[in-house]
Amino acid sequence: MEKKIALITGGATGIGAACCKSLSDAGFKVGIHFNSSAAKAEALAATLKDAFIIQGDVSTIEGIDAVYEYIKKDQNGQIDVLVNNAGVAMDNPIFTASLDDFQKTIDVNMRGTWYMIKRIARFMIRKKAGRIINISSVIGSVPNATQSVYGMTKAAIDNLTKVAALELAQYNILVNSIAPGFIETDMTGKIPEDFQKEILKKIPLGRMGKPDEIGEVVKFLATSGTYITGSIIHVNGGMYG
Ligand SMILES: NC(=O)c1ccc[n+]([C@@H]2O[C@H](COP(=O)([O-])OP(=O)(O)OC[C@H]3O[C@@H](n4cnc5c(N)ncnc54)[C@H](OP(=O)(O)O)[C@@H]3O)[C@@H](O)[C@H]2O)c1
Numbered sequence: 001m002e003k004k005i006a007l008i009t010g011g012a013t014g015i016g017a018a019c020c021k022s023l024s025d026a027g028f029k030v031g032i033h034f035n036s037s038a039a040k041a042e043a044l045a046a047t048l049k050d051a052f053i054i055q056g057d058v059s060t061i062e063g064i065d066a067v068y069e070y071i072k073k074d075q076n077g078q079i080d081v082l083v084n085n086a087g088v089a090m091d092n093p094i095f096t097a098s099l100d101d102f103q104k105t106i107d108v109n110m111r112g113t114w115y116m117i118k119r120i121a122r123f124m125i126r127k128k129a130g131r132i133i134n135i136s137s138v139i140g141s142v143p144n145a146t147q148s149v150y151g152m153t154k155a156a157i158d159n160l161t162k163v164a165a166l167e168l169a170q171y172n173i174l175v176n177s178i179a180p181g182f183i184e185t186d187m188t189g190k191i192p193e194d195f196q197k198e199i200l201k202k203i204p205l206g207r208m209g210k211p212d213e214i215g216e217v218v219k220f221l222a223t224s225g226t227y228i229t230g231s232i233i234h235v236n237g238g239m240y241g
Contacts, residue, residue, distance in 0.1 A: 003050065006222060007031035007071070007079050009058060009116060010086030012041035014185030015135060018211030019083050022219040024048040028081065033067060035086070058086045058112030059104060068119040079123045081222045084113045084157075085135040089187050091146045102149050109153035117164055121173065130173040133221050134161050135214070138181045138236045154179070158232050165230030174229040176221050181236025183209040204238030 006023040010016040011032040024030045029050040034041040045051040057063035090105040124130025140154030165175040
């Protein structure tokens with residue numbers, strides 16, 4: 001039997017890297033997708049049992065088409081699990097945010113996730129099996145001042161999850177979102193220290209999460225959870241407001 005393949009976008013860093021490790025531990029051949037973090041992708045691949053790396057800018061149609069073509073030719077058109085993790089944060093009040101930043105955030109988080117599903121689901125439809133896991137965010141359901149665009153894109157991803165689950169159920173493809181709360185990665189490392197203290201006050205468990213705590217839920221959705229589709233799984237230390 002062919003080994004199952006999991007493709008993780010933005011897999012070289014933070015939450016994506018934790019997902020690569022947990023899915024490798026679960027026995028998958030892991031596709032570490034990256035955009036700018038080539039060295040990190042190579043280093044991570046060297047630590048995993050069976051992995052390949054693939055570059056592509058998900059904010060462009062060509063970048064995603066290149067990933068599709070690579071999988072088609074070099075991986076025999078096989079993807080069993082897709083984790084749409086690549087994303088950018090935009091922290092700026094509406095009145096000072098630039099249209100360029102707006103567009104970039106939409107292109108990576110929203111269109112990138114939608115178009116990646118559009119292309120990669122084709123491989124799963126052929127097999128009549130697959131799992132798609134979209135990494136959204138607590139900010140998609142809890143409003144956060146300065147994150148209007150980020151929040152819009154993450155709410156959109158959760159809606160996309162539900163629609164894709166409806167459309168793909170007939171092909172035995174399960175689609176779910178994981179909505180992380182604040183997780184210790186480069187993304188949250190950029191938050192000023194005084195603001196980080198304010199965030200901690202809002203988290204009932206009193207700490208930020210670890211990337212591995214998202215990785216373990218990704219592993220569950222990739223290998224178990226056979227009756228879960230169209231769901232938003234919140235992994236946020238109890239932060240709902
Ligand atoms: N950390 C948190 O508290 C938190 C909370 C909720 C949700 N999330 C979500 O979790 C996901 C991972 O974030 P993280 O915290 O692990 O931060 P991170 O380390 O900054 O990861 C972001 C990843 O997205 C990739 N990426 C960004 N722009 C891209 C593009 N144009 N094309 C392809 N890949 C691109 C990056 O790839 P390269 O480095 O190769 O460019 C990077 O691996 C994001 O979707 C984020 O919104 C994070």
